[in-house]
Amino acid sequence: MALLKVRVDSFGYESRNILQNISFNVPRGQHLAIMGESGSGKSTLLKIIYGLLHVEEGDIFWGNQEVLGPNYNLVPGEGYMKYLSQDFDLMPFTTVEENIAQHLSVFERETHQRRITELLDLIEMKSFAKVKVKKLSGGQQQRVALARVLAQEPEVLLLDEPFGHIDNFKRNSLRRNLFHHLKEKGITIITASHDPNDVLPFADRTLILKNGEIVANEQTKDLFANPPNYYTASLFGEVNEVPIGLLKSYAAIEKSVLVYPHELKTSDTSGVKTQVVRSYFNGGHYLNKGEAEGGTMLYFNTPNELKVGDTVFLNVSLETINRRLQIGKKTNT
Numbered sequence: 046m047a048l049l050k051v052r053v054d055s056f057g058y059e060s061r062n063i064l065q066n067i068s069f070n071v072p073r074g075q076h077l078a079i080m081g082e083s084g085s086g087k088s089t090l091l092k093i094i095y096g097l098l099h100v101e102e103g104d105i106f107w108g109n110q111e112v113l114g115p116n117y118n119l120v121p122g123e124g125y126m127k128y129l130s131q132d133f134d135l136m137p138f139t140t141v142e143e144n145i146a147q148h149l150s151v152f153e154r155e156t157h158q159r160r161i162t163e164l165l166d167l168i169e170m171k172s173f174a175k176v177k178v179k180k181l182s183g184g185q186q187q188r189v190a191l192a193r194v195l196a197q198e199p200e201v202l203l204l205d206e207p208f209g210h211i212d213n214f215k216r217n218s219l220r221r222n223l224f225h226h227l228k229e230k231g232i233t234i235i236t237a238s239h240d241p242n243d244v245l246p247f248a249d250r251t252l253i254l255k256n257g258e259i260v261a262n263e264q265t266k267d268l269f270a271n272p273p274n275y276y277t278a279s280l281f282g283e284v285n286e287v288p289i290g291l292l293k294s295y296a297a298i299e300k301s302v303l304v305y306p307h308e309l310k311t312s313d314t315s316g317v318k319t320q321v322v323r324s325y326f327n328g329g330h331y332l333n334k335g336e337a338e339g340g341t342m343l344y345f346n347t348p349n350e351l352k353v354g355d356t357v358f359l360n361v362s363l364e365t366i367n368r369r370l371q372i373g374k375k376t377n378t
């Protein structure tokens with residue numbers, strides 16, 4: 046079974062080192078997400094995998110084929126791999142339809158119209174088929190760019206912030222359509238994104254980059270349930286680092302555990318005594334900031350708005366505490 050093998054011992058622009066000790070595999074058909082703060086090296090890594098940047102120390106293989114970088118390929122990029130960069134690379138003076146058609150195989154002329162319709166459907170832009178690309182908004186152009194990379198049905202698809210310019214109204218259905226389509230076709234995907242909504246529902250595995258190094262590479266659900274550090278957890282949203290002694294006063298452990306806001310449950314009578322500082326409307330719930338005894342700030346969710354100055358008692362299940370303590374042990378060793 047084909048496997049994408051990525052090894053970058055070190056890579057830098059000019060003299061500055063950007064990536065080091067990178068090594069991971071992606072089996073055919075798997076969807077890997079790459080998350081990391083801005084500047085952590087996500088785009089650089091995708092460009093290396095696609096063969097746009099030359100790596101002295103490292104190599105990239107798809108099965109037995111080595112991805113040759115710009116020092117060996119006059120036109121960088123491999124036929125079986127497509128890369129959607131943050132700038133879309135469209136032909137502005139031709140129509141949406143022509144932009145897509147240009148990437149369809151010349152050997153399948155009779156099926157072109159059907160494929161164009163299928164791709165326009167996928168990006169929800171059927172009514173724009175005859176519109177010139179230069180007249181489209183940034184988000185619409187990004188959707189056309191997505192259709193273009195899909196037109197050739199690559200074996201490996203690299204997506205760099207694929208929904209960054211698309212508004213929420215279209216974004217949710219587009220990412221469901223797109224990732225469902227790619228999974229059905231068995232395409233191997235690597236998506237670089239800041240947005241946990243691009244990652245949590247769709248990526249089989251998630252790799253976390255920090256300062257150009259891998260800090261985690263796990264099944265997405267396991268990583269969310271057991272984040273190895275604060276940095277990883279905070280990429281998924283708000284998170285608290287809570288001293289165990291605050292949660293369980295009898296515990297003689299000088300450690301903290303990571304607790305997501307939805308894992309802190311309120312009670313009127315017992316738990317960590319906390320005074321409400323702010324209550325933020327989040328749509329389906331309120332995210333509250335509270336000051337616990339001893340001054341620790343805690344973020345916690347409630348179904349209703351809380352009044353500033355109110356006192357609540359917060360609790361975390363023993364099961365959650367124990368699970369998080371186990372990860373601490375694992376990563377310390």
Ligand SMILES: Nc1ncnc2c1ncn2[C@@H]1O[C@H](COP(=O)(O)OP(=O)(O)OP(=O)(O)O)[C@@H](O)[C@H]1O
Nearest residue numbers: 058059063081082083084085086087088089090239
């Ligand atoms: N062409 C370049 N020349 C020099 N330095 C660069 C170049 N491209 C990127 N960098 C630097 O490399 C580092 C990693 O950038 P990269 O774009 O890979 O990060 P990223 O994680 O994709 O960030 P973002 O999420 O903001 O897109 C940054 O410090 C950036 O300034």
